[in-house]
Amino acid sequence: MVIFIYSRKSKWTGRGESIENQIAMCREYIQCHIEGADQAEIVEYEDEGYSGRNTNRPQFQSMMQSVKKGRCDYLVCYKLDRLGRNIADLANLIEMLNQWDVAFISIKEQFDTSTPIGKAMIYFAGVLAQMEREQIAERVRDNMIMLARKGRWLGGNTPLGFRAESEENVSINGKRKKSFCLVTDEEEIKIVRFIFQEYLQKQSLVGIVKYFLSHGILTKRGKEYKTNTIKDILTNPVYCTADREAYEYFWNLGCQVCMDAEEADGRYGLISYAKTTSAQYKNKENAPEKWIISLGKHQGIVSGKEFAKVQKLLERNRAGGDSWHKPQNQAALLPGLIYCSCGHRMRPKNYASNQLTEQGERKFSYLCTWKDMTNGKKCSVSNVQGNTLDALVCEEVLRCTEENSDFGRMLETAWEQIRESKEEKVSAADLLEQEIQKRKKEVGNLISVLARTGGDEEFIRRIEGEVRKLNAECTALEQEKQESEKACRVMRGGKEQLEFLKDRISSFRALYHTLSVPEKREYLRIILDRVLWDGERAHIFICGSRSTGRECRAAETDDESPPLPSEETGE
Template sequence: MKIFIYSRKSKWTGRGESVENQLTMCREYIQYNLEGADKAEIVEYEDEGYSGKNTNRPQFQKMMSDIKQGGCNYLVCYKLDRLGRNIADLANLIETLNKLNVSFVSIKERFDTSTPIGKAMIYFAGVLAQMEREQIAERVRDNMIMLARKGRWLGGNTPLGFRAEAEEKISINGKNKKSFRLVMDEEEIKVVQFIFQEYLEKQSLVGIVKYFLSHDIMTKRGYEYSTTAVKDILTNPVYCIADKEAYDYFWNLGCQVCLEEEEADGKYGLISYAKTSSSQYKNKDNAPEKWVIALGRHRGIVLGKDFVKIQKVLKYNSSKGDRWHKPQNQVALLSGLLYCSCGHYMRPKNYSSKQLTEDGERKFSYLCTYKDKTNGKKCSTANVQGNTLDRLVCEEILRYADENSSVYQMLEEMKEKIINTKEDKVNAADILDWEIQKRKKEVKNLITALAKSEGNEAFISQIEQEITRLNDECAALEKEKGEALEEGCLVQGNRQQLDVLIHQLQSFQKLFDSLTVIEKREYLRMILDKVVWDGEQAHIFICGSH
């Protein structure tokens, strides 16, 4: 019999529901309540520091994968909400367990999924868990709105032109914490003022970026400016003066405006919360209805009417969609793959429509985008004739597909080395697993002896020490086994990648003459990592081989 135990805690605390305590209570429950538990194999899964709002938890996902492979008889957890707080996730989990004949036990609620009433109670408890999560989220949002009304800076990266300054201490849940507000940085704010003035006049994000690149003006964190970085500044309400026009704009947009109309008197700037949300650690824009707009305690720099005008221009340009960014060159094969030796992309630039190649294609060249944006001040790499470079790169790729070529032989040798390495790693993992299982069996025997010890303290202490030693050895071996398996999986993945690459090279050779320009581009993207032009030569980098 095989029993899985799952434990989870959002963050470590010294309170009673720690991961260790959950596991201990589950083991005790199994020992005294499940028939045949003394001979069962128990596998533990721990997720420390993960929320129950979804199932994106490494050990949970591993456990579900192991369950689907078969062999599991029971899934035991301390409480239902340790598995998750989303009713849909819980319903899918219970359905999966039922299909695989896996019994589920929640030791706190005493659920039994083998009966209809047990299933109904689990779904009901799941609804309550989800309701609790939503209430917590609502309380957090209410607190944020309350703080927003005071114009506080709640932390994070300060916007360009401002720094955070500590004020008086405030009491939150009996704990004293510092309060912060934004204070203008007189030097940095000049860059922001230039951006707004330049865009109001010329309405060009690219123009601003070109100016910054040519004058070595970098972002607050030392990166080159991009159109996205400039746009983020232009759309940030923190720079907008809280006046009548600004109030009406955000109110009509549907935002949660946390100031009275008469407070929008032009004395201060605005401050926004919840404008973006974190999705896999990348900022994602929220709908305006979720934005919280409040009166800040700092000076704004842009009148409401100008801020609104800028938002309308940005929205109009964005609405052009694909037409606005539609590529003008229909024959270039290396777009997106070709780099200048300075590190920036090279883009195609058409010659006159009257200039054609012998095959009737329009002539074009590739030029460095950095050289173009800085008017040649930061990069002087010579342009390259595009039609010729595309043809030479394709000829070289076709040559690679020949079994006698040095590149083909190199890929085959790499694959052979990987196969040999994989065998060693798998054998090492198998040996480690055997050692782990031996120690786990010893631990089980000791636990059985401990249960029959009848209160002999010296004997109990001796057994506990031995169990601790064996568990420590198991943990060390598990780590070593994990590293061996991880390397084995990486090796296997590299082998498959090489197999695919060799197949793509052979396919490209056979199909080249019949492929369209678009299809050739796609094939090149599968085969090439990049091509670098240094002004005289092109350096080709094959995927997975450099």
């Protein structure tokens, strides 16, 4: 008999319903209420720091995979909401457990899924758990609105042009805590004013980026400005003055405006809350209906009228805003793949319309975007003749299928490594898992003995010492097992990648003369990791390994004959 114990806690606190306490109570219940538990194998699954809002939890998913394989007779947890707070997820889980003949026990509510009333009670408890989750979210939002009305800065990355300063001590639930507000940084705020002025005049994000790059102006964290960085500044309500126009703009946008119209008198700026979501740990912008707009305690930078105008300009230009990332040259094969040795992308640049190749294609070159934006002040790497480089790169890729090519030899070496190590790694992981389960079973037996017999302090100390020793051995074996499994996954992934790569390259070679330019471009994006141009030589990277390189002239005027190729040893 195999019994699974599942425990979860959203945040570690070291008290109350901790992971350890949940497991201990589950083990005690198992020994007292499940017949034959003394001989059962007990497997523990722990998800520390994961919310019950969904089932995207690593140990939960691992447990369910084992359940599907028929490796479980009982699933025990402390409370139903440890499995989840979403009624749909809980309903699906109970149905799956019934399908696989797994008995489910919640020791706190004492549910029994083998009876109709037990199933009904679980669904009812699931409804309550989901209601509790929604009430928690509502309380958090209400608390955020309350804080928003006070104009407090709640933390996070301080916007450019401001710094957070302690304002006063406030009392929250009887505890004294610091309150922060935004204060203008006179040096940084000049950059913000420049960004708004330039965009209102020229309506070009790229133009602002070019200016900053050419003048060596970096972000407050020492990084290069990008168009997304500029856009984030232009759309941040913190720079908008709280005047009548701003109030109407955000009100019409559907935001929750936490101030009266009379308060929007232009004396202060705005603060926004819940503009982005942290779901799945990714900051994605929420819909305007979820934004909370409040009166801050800092000075605004632009008027509400100007801020609204900037937003309209950004919206109007959005359709073509990212077009410079897309291939504009219909003949170029390497946009998005070719990089300058300075680390920045290169883009195709057309010659005059009357300059054509022998095949009738318009000539072009690849130039470094960093060099272009800084007018050659930050990068001096020569441009490369694009038609010639594309042909040489394709030639190198086609040569990969030849028996004596560098890539062919690399494939053979990789295949040998996979064949030699695959079986050894798999068997090692299996043996380690057996040893881990043995020790876990011993720990469970010791705990059950202690729970039944009690004993004096010396006896308890001996048992605790033995449990700590076995747990330490389990931890060491688990780490070794994970390393072994990781090596196996790398090998399996490497095998699949090599098979896929061989197939793509073979198809590319067989279909090369019938493929259109866009189709060739897609094949190259699958086969190549990147192409690096250093001003004299192009280095081709295939799946993270450097292949052979070809020397290619950088001159843009002498293009009558292709440069002679030269071999370079791959790494």
